[in-house]
Amino acid sequence: MTRRALDILGLPLLLLAVALVLGLAARTPQWTGADLRLEAAVRATRSGPLTALAHALHAGFSPPAGVTMIALLAAGLLLARRPRTALIASSLVTAGWTVNSAIKALIDRPRPPVAFQLVPELGHDSFPSGHVALTMSLVIAAAYLARRTRCFPAVVAAGVVLVVAQALARLYLGVHHPTDVAASILTSTAGAGAVLRLSAARRGRLAGEPGREGVSRAVTGPRS
Structure with missing residues (x-):
């Protein structure tokens, strides 16, 4: 990889590397045991209203809902005659979600025991959480x-609350380990980043600017 490519993609690649190491560690019995103890503390809070909220977050950020939201996001921006913004915003969600799915296939971690689950989620696709990755990617988008609006602080604050709620909901429903939801924040941020x-x-x-200067403005992104 060239130096320029490392300048551009160094941080996202570092986040992915951390997620991969975390995934390998999470497959060990010792780590899984610690995860299960934390999950038990979350499951102990189960109640009617919280269960309804967790189910709503589960359905609202399912794969079909995710595809629909990406399509609506792109369509809305295209109708507003903002094609470049439509491409970037939809790519942010798609990349964050897709990178997470790729890591999920590589790690192949079993789901928590079915006896703990409130929704049926079987198989070896626990790490990282797709629901949290989709939520995080949408918040980034x-x-x-x-950006550059008065709404930015409110959007970020609401996004943080939503991501935390989704992460807790995955533990509450018994379908993911704590490490799964933490890693999905790393993978989705890497893809969107x-x-x-x-x-x-x-x-x-x-614009004829040096590469480093262009990369330094990645946080604010291009103008619409």
Whole structure:
């Protein structure tokens, strides 16, 4: 990998590396035992209203709902005649979600015991959490759209609450381990971060700016 590529993608690759190491560690019996103890503390809070909320978050951020939200996001921005913003915003969600799915296939971690689950989730696709990754990717896209506006702090604050609620809901429903939800934040941020950095680097080249300067503006992103 060239130095320029490392400048652009170094941080996303580092986040992915951390997630992979975490996934390998999470497959050990000792780590899984610690995860199960934390999950038990969350499951102990189960009640009617919390169960309804957890089920709503489960259904609202399911794969079909995710595909629908990406399509609606792109369509809305295209109708607003913002094609470049539509491409970047939808790519943020798609990349964060897809990278998470790739790591999920590599780690192949079993789900928590079915006896703990409130919804049927079987198989070896526990690490990382797809629901949390989708939620995090959507929040990043929303923050990108709200940049340079007065709404930005409120969007970020609401996004943090939503991601934390989704993470806790996955533990509450008994379908993921704590390590799964933590790692999904790393993987989705890595995927979305790569899109932002590549977009900023491309904009820097088109404007005739040095590559490093273009990359440094990845946080704010290109103008609409």
